[in-house]
Amino acid sequence: MLAYFHSWEYEKTPKRKGGRVYIEVRASGEVAFHEGYLSRKEAQALAKRGEDSSDTKPQRPELTSTLQTYVDLHRHAALRAALCSAPGVAFRLMIAHAVCGSSLWRVEPEPQASRNEAVSASIAASLGEAAFDARRRAALDLLGMDEERGNVVRRFGDQDSLPAIFLRLTLLPDALKSLERREIQTVAQALARDLGKPFRDAVAGDVVEGRLVRQVDLNSGRFALVENAREFALVPWRDVLARRVGQQVPGIVRGDGVNWRFGRGRSGPEIG
Template sequence: MSQWETFSRLIREGRTVPEIAGTFGITELQVKRILALGELLPKIREAYRRDEIDTETARYLTMASKAQQKDWLALFADPGQYAPRGYQLKQWLFGGQSISTKVALFAIEDYPGLIVSDLFGEESYFADADLFWQKQNEAIAAKRDACLEHGWSEVIVLEPGQHFHSWDHEKTPKKKGGKVFISVSHRGEVECHEGWLSRKEARRARANGEGAEETAAKPSRPELTGPMQNYVDLHRHAAVRFGLLDHPGAALRLMVAHAIAGSGLWQVRREPQRAAHEIVAASLAACKAEAAFAEKRREVVALLGQPDEDGTIAGGNGDDSGTASFARLLALCDDHVMRVLSIVMAETLEAGSAVIEALGNHLNVDIGACWQPYDAFFDLLRDKEIANSMLAVGGKHVADGNVAEKVKTQKKIIRDFLSGDNGRRQVETWLPRWMKFPVESYTDRGGFRTADQWARVRSLFVCE
């Protein structure tokens, strides 16, 4: 407890956890555990100081909400009651399914299920835990939306059981980019922490000397992870270059534009389609657009009389094979030459470039005809906020009703709607916003290269 008082004072004075650990010669984890004592009510801390509570019990109480601590303290202070300790305390905190009506964010009269009361009518509980969580999640989603409407830059709904640690954050007003954190306990209790930034974000804001606008411009994480951006780039590239084959006139004009201005590929080199992760490579190998493109390329290889029917066409090294190809082209009619040109242009089309966005919109490419939400897509989907937005595939009530669920659960619900499993209404055609033409984002966080590229060139191709 003396260490907690010292560490808490140092934190208030601006010292960091690593600095405190270095000063006292202990690990950062030990510092964090000691700071966690600040989550305890004062009476519990004093009981711990007097050795009336053992360390294990104190540790579990740091994971309890303030309401749970008050309930436990009432048992502890009553000699006629038993206050659970150690492992039994953990079971008391997290093991039961009985949920008190006191924790409901929604109006009790809106709950359609059974409510059970004790003999004295002083305590009442929801009999159906699943129905309670559906209503509670809807209320949490409404709370989140209300905070955003009131001007908070970001509202983060923590997963059930994930605690908000005030000692690892700094109070920050709304106008300086403060965020709202909503914590949800396993017993259904909801706590809203308004006006906080992590200490790292707060230090960065002070270093920049800027307020809310700068904080909003520098999000804590991009919308897409690196592997997901790679996945999106390659599948959009596959669909666009296959669509190009039916538009040789566009391919010709694109080729001339490359010849005039150059590009990252026009030297000439083929697009390597380099996958950053093995699951991305596997998904591309199973892509319908890739298979259809390979078949069209084999037909053109036969036109050129090349011995390797599965070989590529573009990207020669300037030896006599280029002269032989030229001689063969001279013997072909214009239509066949245009087919060759389309393949060459498609092979040298740069994945993840702005031209993919421009061409996909110009050709009205239908990715849904050649792309399906393969396992790799959901394996790479890690962002809880994005997964919750995608739940709108089943309607807003489904997204709101599962706002606090884990990402794994939300992804399972999305897949059930796409497959029609577990009694869900099957959605026949669905595309993530990232895969559409024109492309769309799920958040305002930025970090989505594809959307930024289309925003830069959109005015050149769309009549406003």
């Protein structure tokens, strides 16, 4: 497997003459297969042995440069739109880029350094530095990295590791869910003071019913503020609710969303 496949470093070679399949894993996570190639050095050695490679014809690329640009830009636009609806995935991707580096932006670790040796020694021996070092080692272990790596982030980039780091982050839903729940609880406490009512943390199977007050935008996503005479709840927002602000909205919590039932009776339309 290769991080980059540079066509000028290889020569097209048929399978019967030893041509191989090279698998390229790009920094974007895209996987490409290059079939029927030998490195230039191997191809030259093959030619010296008297092998006839005259039947190998150069192949035109499947896509023209204009068409390739068309495909890339449309794919990028579709992915960007999808990430807007999946803030958890977008957050993981951002963290992966912060760890591995990016050609578009860079995260640099704070050196915690001083020209004065006594100050540097004091900082290195401090409780704060020891606590941070323990967290750093825990983060490295969580990401499957060597503790001797030093800093979690790379100043000059480590794009080859991006797909692997992003994959490990996607397999850590509990940690991100904990951050999301903490944010919701913090906002709910502030709303409880403003509304003078307790917050109800609705879970799967609970009935949510009351007046739809407004949309609440958080880092972890958009939520609907539903209030009744006794309490209020924050539940995942749906675009269909925009027309229902100020109205009574009954629904049942299902997994990560709510099945809303609109209409004058129980026979009204159900929107999950």
